[in-house]
Amino acid sequence: MTKDTVQRAGKFHVDAIQEKAATGKTRGTVGDIKAVDPVMRATGVDVFYGDKQAIRNISLEIGRNEVVAMIGPSGCGKSTFIRCFNRMNDTIENCRVQGDIWLDDEDIYDKDMDVVLLRARVGMVFQKPNPFPKSIYENVAYGPRIHGLAGNRTDLDAIVESSLAKAGLWEEVRDRLEQPGTGLSGGQQQRLCIARAIAVSPEVILMDEPCSALDPIATARIEDLIDELRKNYAIAIVTHSMQQAARVSQRTAYFHMGELVEVGATDQVFTNPRTKLTEDYITGRFG
Amino acid sequence: MTSLNEQLQKQQAVSGPAALVRKGLKRRYRAERRFRLFGMLAVALGLLFVVILFSSIASNGYTAFxxxxxxxxxxxxxxxxxxxxxxxxxxxxxxxxxxxxxxxxxxxxxxxxxxxxxxxxxxxxxxxxxxxxxxxxxxxxxxxxxxxxxxxxxxxxxxxxxxxxxxxxxxxxxxxxxxxxxxxxxxxxxxxxxxxxxxxxxxxxGDSRDAELAGVRGALMGSMYTLIVTLLLSFPVGVATAVYLEEIAPRNRITDFIEVNINNLAAVPSIVFGLLGLAVFINFFGMPRSAPVVGGLVLTLMTLPTIIIASRAALKAVPPSIRQAALAVGASPIQTITHHVVPLALPGMLTGTIIGMAQALGETAPLLMIGMIAFIVDVPQGVTDPSTVLPVQIFLWADAPERAFVEKTSGAILVLLGFLTLMNLVAVVLRKRLETRW
Structure with missing residues (x-):
């Protein structure tokens, strides 16, 4: 296949979607959006940045003890979508979210929903490791402390230790808890951020391209960790790496131009995609 | 073969891209050297002026001690x-x-x-x-x-x-x-x-008509009281304003308008603040004349824009990822600001405050308007006692006819510079202590 036809193939689909967007119709999602044991359910979510619509009518469930991978080309809205689950989009000016997202049976966009409480229940790990410029201990202890999860210092120590242990970092840092978290390597920093997120015992962990700034060895460690964390948490992960999605997730959602094109069991999506768009993307024709 | 290679190299040396680069190299290096020379000249010139200034003041003033x-x-x-x-x-x-x-x-x-x-x-x-x-x-x-x-x-x-x-x-x-x-x-x-x-x-x-009895204590204490009032008022107000405008306030016409006016305020001639102080604090509120408390209020108005602008720049420089990190673990916006953003911005805020304070220390014009130019012999015991400040004292002595006041003037300038150096030193130490190493 020549380069020209690749471009045309991609272009065709993009045109098709733009046309649909212009007419206000969306193609709808192929596959089953339902999770076996859902924790969070997004129904008909639209996100606007000013006048520009970034996400169109997406519904997706995140289930307990599973990893949902969100893949798609740059600018397809997967990061925007994942940030809806803990309302991080609130911090962006001009950003408007429509539709409903449920955490168990509470609408997180309801007026009565407390964002602080929501974020304690739905943790997040970012693309670039962003530890606080404080000690390793303080990084992990910060969440429990502001939420009052530990009654005394002993409790707090226990939370810090177990969180670091769950993040697979305890053995490496147990002797230098007082040193700054920013002095760790990139992979260690990201695991520290994961420890910080799980220290407040969330139910869901959102990961926005957690390995994109890491080398392959650090990435492998994080992936092992994600698999481990699945036993206790519901995890949604945005990734640019299809191999990563295939390795860590049970279900995969493919986003394109602000739409959720296809969702299904990871094996099925990667081996037997049901839409042309998904197939083109995972076979590397565009992206 | 060898000769062919050599020929090729020669040709390359004459007309290839490498030759072009080489031709330009000399010019580039010359420009670089020239630029470096200008830089060094500028620094040397600056140093020269500082040395001339200090040596002339010191040589005139050391006998005052x-x-x-x-x-x-x-x-x-x-x-x-x-x-x-x-x-x-x-x-x-x-x-x-x-x-x-x-x-x-x-x-x-x-x-x-x-x-x-x-x-x-x-x-x-x-x-x-x-x-x-x-x-x-x-x-x-x-x-x-x-x-x-x-x-x-x-x-x-x-x-x-x-x-x-x-x-x-x-x-x-x-x-x-x-x-x-x-x-x-x-x-x-x-x-x-x-x-x-x-x-x-x-x-x-304190000051005296007799040159041998005239001292800077009154002015020094006056400056100190004035600066304490200024610092206590302008630092919290300035930082709070900066935090509110930068972190909390929505971006709209009103905040834009406020921002423009803060920038305008920074450019207002200081004597205008003196007139304002005279009209508002003394005439309207009936505060005492020549008092450090009024001086401090006037200088607060003057230093506020400096502190606000510097603090906002410091807040802007805090990486957004830190805010996101704090918010994502469930910190409320105020916790995010007080636990993370402000501590990280504090060194920058302090720098702005010190610049503002240094300006305030050297300010004369607005204080003339509120009567801090009076001849006051007694050393002030509090912020409401009549007093003068160091720069005004210098101005007064520079105006005095006796020969002995010449050295007093320079001596007072040396004291003022010493005070300033001390202030900056404290600021540098504070900064170093508070600065976060990444």
């Missing part, structure tokens, strides 16, 4: 000071110390007998001599009835003579000090009764 003193053996005569032996402070305070001081001086020059000569001789001593003796006696009434030796300052004209600022070779009629006085001073010097000592009065006294 020394003062000639005369040793007097004074008989603290009970009959004159406390005839009824009451040791009552009131009695001791009212006694005439002037005659005691003069008598002891006359005793050193028995040949001086005429009335006018005696008056001239007495004028060798500072007017403050009697007060110094009086204070010593008041503090220690047990001294009455004993013979004590005191070091008292000489008159400013005599001090100038001793420091060499008065030319002895000029005709007597054109000289401030007569030959007679020069003779006495020389004799005192010969006998070891005259000594140049560290001028503590310069640091312990």
């Amino acid at each position: 020394r003062q000639a003193y005369v040793r007097l053996d004074i008989n603290l005569d009970q009959a004159k000071l406390d005839p009824d032996n009451t040791r009552d402070p009131e009695v001791l305070g009212k006694a005439s110390y002037r005659s005691l001081v003069r008598d002891s001086l006359y005793a050193m020059f028995p040949e001086v007998t005429s009335r006018s000569d005696k008056r001239d001789l007495a004028n060798v001593l500072s007017n403050g001599a009697d007060y110094m003796v009086r204070r010593a006696v008041m503090e220690e009434p047990g001294l009455v009835g004993t013979r004590q030796s005191f070091w008292v300052p000489v008159d400013d004209e005599v001090d100038m003579l001793i420091k060499g600022y008065i030319d002895r070779n000029v005709a007597e009629s054109e000289r401030r000090v007569s030959d007679k006085v020069i003779g006495w001073v020389d004799q005192l010097q010969r006998d070891g009764h005259l000594e140049s000592r560290f001028n503590t009065l310069f640091f312990t006294n």
Whole structure:
């Protein structure tokens, strides 16, 4: 296949979607959006940045003890979508979210929903490791402390230790808890951020391209960790790496131009995609 | 083969891209050297000016820190000071110390007998001599009835003579000090009764009409009280404003309008703030004139924009990822600000504050408007006492006709610069302590 036809193939689909967007119709999602044991359910979510619509009518469930991978080309809205689950989009000016997202049976966009409480229940790990410029201990202890999860210092120590242990970092840092978290390597920093997120015992962990700034060895460690964390948490992960999605997730959602094109069991999506768009993307024709 | 290669290389050397690059190299390096030279010249020029400034001030001013003193053996005569032996402070305070001081001086020059000569001789001593003796006696009434030796300052004209600022070779009629006085001073010097000592009065006294008694203490304390008021008001208000505008306020026309006006405020001439202070604080609110509290308020208005602008820049420089990290673990917006953003921005905020404070320390014009230019002898004891500040004191002394005030002026400038250096030092240390290493 020549380069020209690749471009045309991609272009065709993009045109098709733009046309649909212009007419206000969306193609709808192929596959089953339902999770076996859902924790969070997004129904008909639209996100606007000013006048520009970034996400169109997406519904997706995140289930307990599973990893949902969100893949798609740059600018397809997967990061925007994942940030809806803990309302991080609130911090962006001009950003408007429509539709409903449920955490168990509470609408997180309801007026009565407390964002602080929501974020304690739905943790997040970012693309670039962003530890606080404080000690390793303080990084992990910060969440429990502001939420009052530990009654005394002993409790707090226990939370810090177990969180670091769950993040697979305890053995490496147990002797230098007082040193700054920013002095760790990139992979260690990201695991520290994961420890910080799980220290407040969330139910869901959102990961926005957690390995994109890491080398392959650090990435492998994080992936092992994600698999481990699945036993206790519901995890949604945005990734640019299809191999990563295939390795860590049970279900995969493919986003394109602000739409959720296809969702299904990871094996099925990667081996037997049901839409042309998904197939083109995972076979590397565009992206 | 070799020759072919060489030929190829030669050709490349003449016309290939490498040759083009090489041709341009010389010019590029020349430009670089030129730029570096300009930079060094600029730095050298700046340093030169600083050196000239400091050396001229220091060479004029260092003599202000020394003062000639005369040793007097004074008989603290009970009959004159406390005839009824009451040791009552009131009695001791009212006694005439002037005659005691003069008598002891006359005793050193028995040949001086005429009335006018005696008056001239007495004028060798500072007017403050009697007060110094009086204070010593008041503090220690047990001294009455004993013979004590005191070091008292000489008159400013005599001090100038001793420091060499008065030319002895000029005709007597054109000289401030007569030959007679020069003779006495020389004799005192010969006998070891005259000594140049560290001028503590310069640091312990307020302003005075007598140059030898004039000190910077009043102005220094005035500056300090004014700056304390300024700091206490402008730092919290400035930081709170910056935090609100940068972190909390929605971006809209109103905040834009406020921002523009803060920037405008930074460019308002300082004397306008003085007029405002006069109209609002003194005339409307009836606050005391010449008081550090009003000075501090006026300078707060002046330094606020500086602090706000610097603090906002410091807040902007805090990486957004830190805010996101805090929010994502469930910190409320205020917790995010107080636990993470402000601590990280604090060093930058402090820098802005110190720049503002340094400006405030050197500010004269607005303080003239609120009456801090008055001649005030007493050292202020609080923020509502009338006082002046260092730059205004410098201005006042620079205006004074006596020769001795020239060195006082430079001396006061040195004190001001010292104060400024101290402030900056504190700021640097604070910054270093608070700065987060990433």
